[in-house]
Each structure stands twice: as structure tokens, then as C-alpha cells.
Amino acid sequence: MILLEIDWFFILSKGGLIMAILLTSFGVAAYATWGERKVAAVMQDRYGPNRAGPFGLLQPLADGLKLFMKEEIIPTNSTKFIFLLAPFLFMLTALMTSAVIPWGPDIQLASGKVFSLQVADINIGILFVFGVVSLGVYGIMLGGWASNNKFSLLSAIRSASQSISYELAMGISLIALLMLAGSLSLRDIAQQQHGFWDNGYFTWNFFKQPLGFIIFFTCSMAEMNRAPFDLAECDSELNMGYHLEYSSMKLGLFLFAEYINMFIGSAVMVTLYFGSYNFPGMDALAASVPPILFTIICVSVFFAKITGMILLIMFIRWTLPRFRYDQLMNLGWKSLIPLALLNMLLTGAAVLWLFK
Amino acid sequence: MPIQYYLFLSLALFCIGIMGALMRRNAIIIFMSIELMLNAVNLLLAAFSKMYNDSAAQIFVFFIMVVAAAEVAVGLAIIVMVYRKVHSVDVNILNRLKH
Amino acid sequence: MDILQIIFWILTVMAIGCALGVVLSRNPVNSVIFLILTFFAISGHYLLLNAQFLAIVNIIVYAGAIMVLFLFVIMLMNLNADTEPQKSWLVQxxxxxxxxxxxxxxxxxxxKANLLGVINTETTNIGLIKVLGQVLFKQYVLPFEISSVLFLSAMIGAIVIGKKDME
Structure with missing residues (x-):
């Protein structure tokens, strides 16, 4: 029986890692809701949540409790099974990407085993991320359709066309990055950005691909359904769109998955363009502190970068007004895709003739 | 694992696709059945690629996917246009085209 | 039976069951969902055959783009089980x-045919992107370029067909 030949260290370490990543995602997402309200408050010159606990820090727990306590309403004319399935699907696709992100450098254990802070190092890591992102729209589409509500249906149609349009530019901007990296594994890409300065130039991909990053960032905002691209939700036109008919914790799952999307999306962007867990002077630090402390520092640096990225996304949300639908399509098809193609062409030429 | 298993599986999928194309009247479902048939062929090509240890078959799968994507773009555009004119996707209504 | 065979049978049952679901379900949206599940099962088969690239491209192209288009069109026309045309039982x-x-x-x-081929379980690297890229851009570069022309013409065709006011 091959079934019984199980590497228990492998199973346990991966299981523990997956649990840790899930819990961290939920924790970060919960406090991102708090952070978002605080950021909104600062931008609009008011206090924000400050009743539950010091600085309103218990607000996410109170919100969760409230959502659990609320009555569950399922519309009579909805397609029940799909209506119930959609929020879980949305949550699943939001969480799945975290499997290929390298959260930190490998840890060399005393017994000679290597504990990798990445659930799965697959050689098609970026394509996996891209595949999961392209599946992310199903939760919204099915939920919007199954609600049997005109606003929800409109929102589902909008989000489908938005996601297909922006996926193209996203893919093309990634191709330019891949040409430089020469590998599809996220771990390789993270290791290539080691340190900060090497051979007279920055190692982080952001400095090699500034245009590519801007395109990728815009498209991932659109894929995450964040303002100014939240046309699927669009409270002023569609009354919250696809989750209009949802109540109780199903609504909570939709809202929560949006923040998890934001967290994981920021992690992908940091891994691809902002040097992952690398930071300036890491070699000097690695020599002077014990390895386990070094790993903890690396992971904290990674999370600090993610926090910065999340804050950037929040600032954009509370600064820019929402796009009109035709403006969204024009931006996607007439600006981002040509720009991404140009970026790909320039990168290809540079790789071919400059860095031979 | 004998190659026959993959042959039977892909054949079953292909025949289910044929049945769907013959049984249904909704143009979109017929279209989906055709996609199913293409996928059955893809699967068999991938199995042969592994059997002979040759990458060429996987390249053919890639090309079939390209053709399927192009076909879907044009086909769905035609179906949407027809729906705009006759407000139905029933293929039995579409036989008006011959008069 | 080792674990690969168990996975093979699970995926096979899933693929055939979901394919039957595509053909038999009355609601077009259910058909789309079943077809997506079929594609996932086929992607699993690709993984068993060491064709990682095909597996993920199958998901990106079929499940992520083509089926979203199908779902989009079905939602646009608001088709459901009540509007679904049925053929007479004789034709079915x-x-x-x-x-x-x-x-x-x-x-x-x-x-009857004497097929002796066996798919062995050891991993090969013919499905890796590096190998496939070499074959695609060396041996099959002309078909690749022609397929890009096909794509362009399909895109233009779809836009021309889909234009609203023709007359």
C-alpha cells in the first residue's frame, strides 16, 4: 500500500502552515474592515469607530457577532442551491491564491529538514494565480443571478464583462514580468529580488517594470471589485448589486471575502513587484542574528509591505469617484491593453538586445 | 494504466457531446456540447502524448484550445445577434433562414 | 490500487457524471455549472498525465474565459428552465x-484493435513550460503565427457581427 507511506513531517508542517495562513487571512481581513473605516474617517475628518474597545479595536468582532445574530432570509423565487453556494464559492476563490505565495525564506531545521514557508511551490505559480483570479467572478455572477432580482442580475452582467476585460491587460502586463524573470514559480521570482541593490541597479521588479506594475495594480483593483472599479456593487445605482438579496452571515461572507481578496491580492503584488520578503541590507542582518529571528524579521517585512499596499488601495478608494460604465470599458480596452502591449514589446526588445 | 481507459473515457465524453447536440434545441447548449467534444479529443491527445513521451500532441491541444476560443467568440456573437432579431435561441425557429 | 488509480477513477466518474448533467439539466445555468465541473475533472486528468501547463491553461481558457462568456450570454438573455425549448421525446x-x-x-x-500502450505512472517533464515552449517556437512556429491571425480575424468578426445598427 502506497497510501500508508506518508511523510508525517510533510503533512503536519503543511497542515500547520495552511491553518496559520487561513487564520492570518481572516485576522488581517477583519482588521482591514476596521482600518478602512478609520482611513475613511481620517479622510472625511471624523472619528470613525471608537465605541467598542480602545480606538474601536473590538469593532470587527462586534460586526461579526451582529451578522451572525441576524435573521437569514432566502428569497422565495431564488434558485436556492446556487444562492447558497455563491458566497462560499466567492470565499474559496479568494483564499485559494494564498497557496502559492512564499511567505518567507526557508527555515533550516536542526534535524536537517527544510521547512518551507510556502504551501506549494509549483512551477506554474503565476499561471495558478491567474487561473484562480479568472474563477473569482463566478461567485458574483452566480450569486447575482440566483437572487432573481433585476439589480443583482445587472450587477452580475457588469462584473462578468469587467472581469474579462481587465484580465487581458493583467495577463499581458504579467508576460513582460515573466520575460525578465524567466520563471513562473513565485518562489524563484521572490529569490531573484534578493536584497535591494545589486550590480548597479535595483533588484525589485517595480524598478524594472514601473509601467507594468501600474497596469497590474489597476487591473487587480478591477478584479477585486474595489472602488473606483466597484461597478458590480455600486450602491448609488444598483443598491449593492450582487449581494442585495443576501442577509446574515452570507452577506458577511461576501463582504469579508472582498477584504481577503484585498489582502491576498496585495500579497501577490508585493511578491511580484516589491521584492517579496526581501529588504535592503538583509545579508548583513542574516549574518548577525540567529536564523529563526531572521525569518521572523523577513515575514514581518513582508507583512509591513502588504499593509502599505492595503493602505494605498484604501486611500485610492476614498479619494477617487467611481467610474462610469463606458469610462471603465474605455480605460480597459483603449488605454490599458495598448499600454500593456507596448510595455511587453519594450521589455522583449530590452531582454533581447540589452541584457543578452 | 492501459491506454484503453483513456480511450473509453474520452469516447464516452465525445458521445455525450454528440447526444447533447442532437437532443437539445437551445443553440447555446448545442454549442456547449461541441465544446465538450473538443475537450474529449484534447484529453485523448494528452494521454497519447504521455504514452509516446512526445510533446507535439500537447501543442495540438494548445491549438485546439485557440481554435475553440476563436470559435466561441464568433459563435456567441452570432447567437446574440439572432436573439436580438427573433427573441429566441431555439434552433427550430432558425430554419427560417432558408426561405 | 494505488492512490493515482483511485484519483483516476474519481475524476472519471466526475467527468462523465457532470457531462451527463450538461446534456440533461433543463436549466441552462445548471448546464454551464456542470460543464465547468467537467473541465475541472479534465484538468485533473491532465495533472495525472504530467501536463501541468495544459491543466492550468484549460482552467484559464475554458473555465475562466469561455464559460464566463457563456454565462454572460445566458444571463443577458435571461434564459431559465421555463423558457427552455424541448424536443419531442421521439427526437430525443x-x-x-x-x-x-x-x-x-x-x-x-x-x-478488436490490438492496442498495447500503457501509460506508466513515472513523472516525465514533457509537460513543463520550458519543453513545450521549445517545441512550440521551434517546430510549430508557423502554425502558431497563423493561429494568431485566426484570433485577430475572429475578434474583428465578432465585433462586426455584434455591431448594433447594421442598416
């Missing part, structure tokens, strides 16, 4: 009989 029976006959005939032919 004829469809099942002809499909089944083809299945039986080819199965008979295959079992």
Missing part, C-alpha cells in the same frame, strides 16, 4: 440511440 430518443450506437461501434473497434 433518436439522439440517444445514435450517440449510443456510435459509442458501441467505436468501443467494439477499439477492443
Amino acid at each position: 430518443l433518436a439522439g440517444v440511440v445514435s450517440g449510443g450506437t456510435l459509442f458501441l461501434v467505436i468501443i467494439a473497434a477499439i477492443s
Whole structure:
């Protein structure tokens, strides 16, 4: 029986890692809701949540409790099974990407085993991320359709066309990055950005691909359904769109998955363009502190970068007004895709003739 | 694992696709059945690629996917246009085209 | 049975069951969901055959783009089980009989043919992107370029067909 030949260290370490990543995602997402309200408050010159606990820090727990306590309403004319399935699907696709992100450098254990802070190092890591992102729209589409509500249906149609349009530019901007990296594994890409300065130039991909990053960032905002691209939700036109008919914790799952999307999306962007867990002077630090402390520092640096990225996304949300639908399509098809193609062409030429 | 298993599986999928194309009247479902048939062929090509240890078959799968994507773009555009004119996707209504 | 065979049978049952669901379900949206599940099962088969690239491209192209388009069109027309046209049972029976006959005939032919091929379980690297890229851009570069022209023409065709005011 091959079934019984199980590497228990492998199973346990991966299981523990997956649990840790899930819990961290939920924790970060919960406090991102708090952070978002605080950021909104600062931008609009008011206090924000400050009743539950010091600085309103218990607000996410109170919100969760409230959502659990609320009555569950399922519309009579909805397609029940799909209506119930959609929020879980949305949550699943939001969480799945975290499997290929390298959260930190490998840890060399005393017994000679290597504990990798990445659930799965697959050689098609970026394509996996891209595949999961392209599946992310199903939760919204099915939920919007199954609600049997005109606003929800409109929102589902909008989000489908938005996601297909922006996926193209996203893919093309990634191709330019891949040409430089020469590998599809996220771990390789993270290791290539080691340190900060090497051979007279920055190692982080952001400095090699500034245009590519801007395109990728815009498209991932659109894929995450964040303002100014939240046309699927669009409270002023569609009354919250696809989750209009949802109540109780199903609504909570939709809202929560949006923040998890934001967290994981920021992690992908940091891994691809902002040097992952690398930071300036890491070699000097690695020599002077014990390895386990070094790993903890690396992971904290990674999370600090993610926090910065999340804050950037929040600032954009509370600064820019929402796009009109035709403006969204024009931006996607007439600006981002040509720009991404140009970026790909320039990168290809540079790789071919400059860095031979 | 004998190659026959993959042959039977892909054949079953292909025949289910044929049945769907013959049984249904909704143009979109017929279209989906055709996609199913293409996928059955893809699967068999991938199995042969592994059997002979040759990458060429996987390249053919890639090309079939390209053709399927192009076909879907044009086909769905035609179906949407027809729906705009006759407000139905029933293929039995579409036989008006011959008069 | 080792674990690969168990996975093979699970994926096979899933693929055939979901394919039947595509054909038999009355609601077009259910058909789309079943077809997506079929594609996932086929992607799993690709993984078993060491074709990682095909597996993920199958998901990106079929599940992520083509089926979203199908779902989009179905939602645009707001089709559901009530508006679904049904063929008479005689025509449906004829469809099942002809499909089944083809299945039986080819199965008979295959079992007569002396196929001795065996798919071994050891991993190969013919499905890796590096290998596929070498083959695609060296041996098959002309078909690749022609398919790009095909894509362009399909895109233009779709736009021309989909234009609103033709007259």
C-alpha cells in the first residue's frame, strides 16, 4: 500500500502552515474592515469607530457577532442551491491564491529538514494565480443571478464583462514580468529580488517594470471589485448589486471575502513587484542574528509591505469617484491593453538586445 | 494504466457531446456540447502524448484550445445577434433562414 | 490500487457524471455549472498525465474565459428552465440511440484493435513550460503565427457581427 507511506513531517508542517495562513487571512481581513473605516474617517475628518474597545479595536468582532445574530432570509423565487453556494464559492476563490505565495525564506531545521514557508511551490505559480483570479467572478455572477432580482442580475452582467476585460491587460502586463524573470514559480521570482541593490541597479521588479506594475495594480483593483472599479456593487445605482438579496452571515461572507481578496491580492503584488520578503541590507542582518529571528524579521517585512499596499488601495478608494460604465470599458480596452502591449514589446526588445 | 481507459473515457465524453447536440434545441447548449467534444479529443491527445513521451500532441491541444476560443467568440456573437432579431435561441425557429 | 488509480477513477466518474448533467439539466445555468465541473475533472486528468501547463491553461481558457462568456450570454438573455425549448421525446430518443450506437461501434473497434500502450505512472517533464515552449517556437512556429491571425480575424468578426445598427 502506497497510501500508508506518508511523510508525517510533510503533512503536519503543511497542515500547520495552511491553518496559520487561513487564520492570518481572516485576522488581517477583519482588521482591514476596521482600518478602512478609520482611513475613511481620517479622510472625511471624523472619528470613525471608537465605541467598542480602545480606538474601536473590538469593532470587527462586534460586526461579526451582529451578522451572525441576524435573521437569514432566502428569497422565495431564488434558485436556492446556487444562492447558497455563491458566497462560499466567492470565499474559496479568494483564499485559494494564498497557496502559492512564499511567505518567507526557508527555515533550516536542526534535524536537517527544510521547512518551507510556502504551501506549494509549483512551477506554474503565476499561471495558478491567474487561473484562480479568472474563477473569482463566478461567485458574483452566480450569486447575482440566483437572487432573481433585476439589480443583482445587472450587477452580475457588469462584473462578468469587467472581469474579462481587465484580465487581458493583467495577463499581458504579467508576460513582460515573466520575460525578465524567466520563471513562473513565485518562489524563484521572490529569490531573484534578493536584497535591494545589486550590480548597479535595483533588484525589485517595480524598478524594472514601473509601467507594468501600474497596469497590474489597476487591473487587480478591477478584479477585486474595489472602488473606483466597484461597478458590480455600486450602491448609488444598483443598491449593492450582487449581494442585495443576501442577509446574515452570507452577506458577511461576501463582504469579508472582498477584504481577503484585498489582502491576498496585495500579497501577490508585493511578491511580484516589491521584492517579496526581501529588504535592503538583509545579508548583513542574516549574518548577525540567529536564523529563526531572521525569518521572523523577513515575514514581518513582508507583512509591513502588504499593509502599505492595503493602505494605498484604501486611500485610492476614498479619494477617487467611481467610474462610469463606458469610462471603465474605455480605460480597459483603449488605454490599458495598448499600454500593456507596448510595455511587453519594450521589455522583449530590452531582454533581447540589452541584457543578452 | 492501459491506454484503453483513456480511450473509453474520452469516447464516452465525445458521445455525450454528440447526444447533447442532437437532443437539445437551445443553440447555446448545442454549442456547449461541441465544446465538450473538443475537450474529449484534447484529453485523448494528452494521454497519447504521455504514452509516446512526445510533446507535439500537447501543442495540438494548445491549438485546439485557440481554435475553440476563436470559435466561441464568433459563435456567441452570432447567437446574440439572432436573439436580438427573433427573441429566441431555439434552433427550430432558425430554419427560417432558408426561405 | 494505488492512490493515482483511485484519483483516476474519481475524476472519471466526475467527468462523465457532470457531462451527463450538461446534456440533461433543463436549466441552462445548471448546464454551464456542470460543464465547468467537467473541465475541472479534465484538468485533473491532465495533472495525472504530467501536463501541468495544459491543466492550468484549460482552467484559464475554458473555465475562466469561455464559460464566463457563456454565462454572460445566458444571463443577458435571461434564459431559465421555463423558457427552455424541448424536443419531442421521439427526437430525443433518436439522439440517444445514435450517440449510443456510435459509442458501441467505436468501443467494439477499439477492443478488436490490438492496442498495447500503457501509460506508466513515472513523472516525465514533457509537460513543463520550458519543453513545450521549445517545441512550440521551434517546430510549430508557423502554425502558431497563423493561429494568431485566426484570433485577430475572429475578434474583428465578432465585433462586426455584434455591431448594433447594421442598416
